[in-house]
Amino acid sequence: MLTATLSSAVLVVLLFWWPAHNLALAAFAWRTPRPRRVARETADPLLFWIMIPALNEERVIANTVRSALSLGTEATPVRVLVIDDGSDDGTQQVLSTLDDSRLHVLRRNAPEARQGKGEALNAGYRYIEEIARAGGTVHTTVVGVIDGDGRGSTGMLAEIAALMADRSVGAVQCRVRIHNRRKVLALLQDLEFATIADASQSLRDLVGSVGMGGNGQFTRLSVLVAFDPAPWSQCLVEDLELGLRLHLSGYRVRYTKRAWVTQQGLEDLRRLLRQRARWAQGNLQCVRHLRPLIGSRFIGSVGLLDFLVYLVVPWLTVPLSLLAVGLLVVMAAGALNGTVAAVWLGVLLLPGLIWAVVHRLRLADEPLHRCLLAGLLYPGFLLLGVVSTWRALFRVITRRNSWAKTERLSDDVVPA
Secondary structure (H helix, E strand, O other), X not given: OHHHHHHHHHHHHHHHHHHHHHHHHHHHHHOOOOOOOOOHHHOOOOXXXXXXXXXXXXXXXXXXXXXXXXXXXXXXXXXEEEEEOOOOOOHHHHHHOOOOOOEEEEXXXXXXOOOOHHHHHHHHHHHHHHHHHHHOOHHHEEEEEXXXXXXXXXXXXXXXXXXXXOOOEEEEEEEEEEOOOOOHHHHHHXXXXXXXHHHHHHHHHHHOOOOOOOOOEEEEHHHHHOOOOOOOOOOOOHHHHHHHHHHHOOOEEEEEEEEEEEEOOOOOXXXXXXXHHHHHHHHHHHHHHHHHHHHOOOOOHHHHHHHHHHHXXXXXXXXXXXXXXXXXXXXXXXXXXXXXXXXXXHHHHHHHHHHHHHHHHHHOOOXXXXXXXXXHHHHHHHHHHHHHHHHHHHHHHOOOOOOOOOOOOOOOOOOO
């Protein structure tokens, strides 16, 4: 009797909460964060540096550098710093063919090289800080991070500058999209980033809990100096942890969907599983910030609730997945009938279909049938995340923290 009652209670929760949560969150896909109005004469002109951490990026680095340099305008001048983190392929040779006075290359060699993305970014930060200090531009310099396969959107820097005209804003995170969406697995990643994560970040922009990502993050140099000499940590999600440190220090982080960066999606399950396990392990590591967040005077109640959810849920994924399997076994052995099975199937598929429609309506660059296909496959994509978290927890228990870099696909053309 107790088992049946528990099964019924969980079923009711899933029936109402799971679709309702996704439907409510989807409404924020229509919210566009706006810059706060400030007097034009009080807004400082900004100088942008874009850091590109590069480890064996010969297939993509030339297009990435050209794209980053093209973002600069008279109003938003840009310099690009490529941090060659001990590449042993043709990355160095490709970079030597790029002739632009705004391009800087910082070559790191063993034993300093290949100590993780965070250490590469820290080396780049110190390089930029030294130049800015000599030129007296520390307080007007913004440091961005674009991955080796990243492409910024036209007008990106102007949008970031508009948000940073508000001097209380310490950092801005841009929207992320996938540019190689021919395969459905890559389209699923675009569904995740461009709709679900976008809606979540739009909500977080409202409540003050915007998360920082590894691609498309822009931070004032004067803010990074507060964490000198190493703003980025050795955490496997050094980007997310930097954002948490900014929030804990009272800096405001904004989100923009009107400026975005695209990246390569992974096209095979093995590499995607490895990537997501690394992210999951990094999220598990970030739970150490839970107590400081709870005690912080800079974080509001709603923002704190959001932080609690995305720091605690990864730790609950394993027991909840075991509970779900047990529940399904009990229901299959007992009162599962055709009607109940149909209801469960509807609950399972509805959120993905919601996001498929959002993707089609808000982005309009994929046909409806492909969006719906991705939506139908979305539950399997979530299952991949559960498997990744299991793997990540095993690595935490066995104290394994090293990862092989994901290999890039050939990229001969810069996407429009």
